[in-house]
Amino acid sequence: MEHLKRIAEIRNKIERLKVEAEAIEPDAILEAFEIIESKKARKNVVFNDDNAKIVIQLRTRYDNENLSVVRLNEDISREYDNLCRSNATAIQNSQAYINDLKEMLAEAETKHEALLSSPYLENLEKQRAIALNKTEHKVPALAVYVHYLKS
Structure with a gap:
């Protein structure tokens, strides 16, 4: 049971660290922009050490709730009708x-x-299915369900 308990503890710690990382990400993004503005970054790499390399990425997002977009959607729908x-x-x-x-x-x-298709081909496919079925075997794996513990 010691390995199962240890893997559960590790997975729990990973989940807590993910939550912590998500909480500080906005501040980290601000810090990354400060590094970009000071021109200390090379090709958007804002951090690089033995542990990790962090690159600032700008992903495109759209605002479907924008009033002009909403009106255009309505106009498109009306014209389509x-x-x-x-x-x-x-x-x-x-x-x-x-x-x-x-x-x-x-x-x-x-x-x-x-x-x-032919009866012979169908027979061969049935034989293959039987032969494949005979090779069935189980492979062990662990499913870990982490219970988030508040610190």
Whole structure:
């Protein structure tokens, strides 16, 4: 039980350290920008020692709640609805044509599959499944569930 207890303790410590790292990340980002501004960074590397190399990354994010974006989304939706209403007959005809093509494609695929199957091939596949089943074995692994303990 000593190894199981130790791995549980380690995983718990890892989770606590993750929480701690997330808490100080905003301040670390500010510090990284200060290093960039002082031109002490090379290629956005703001920290580098024997333990780690830290690079500042700028990820693109968008604000979907922005008033102009919300209005444009509404305008797009309204225009789409208008197009659907004004082109209803043409859209219906085109959908019918698409459905006909899908049916033809399904028939062609069925014929194709029939050309690529035989009782002998099916028998070989069954034999392979049986042979593969005989090789089944269990591989041990540990599932560790960490209980976050407040310090």
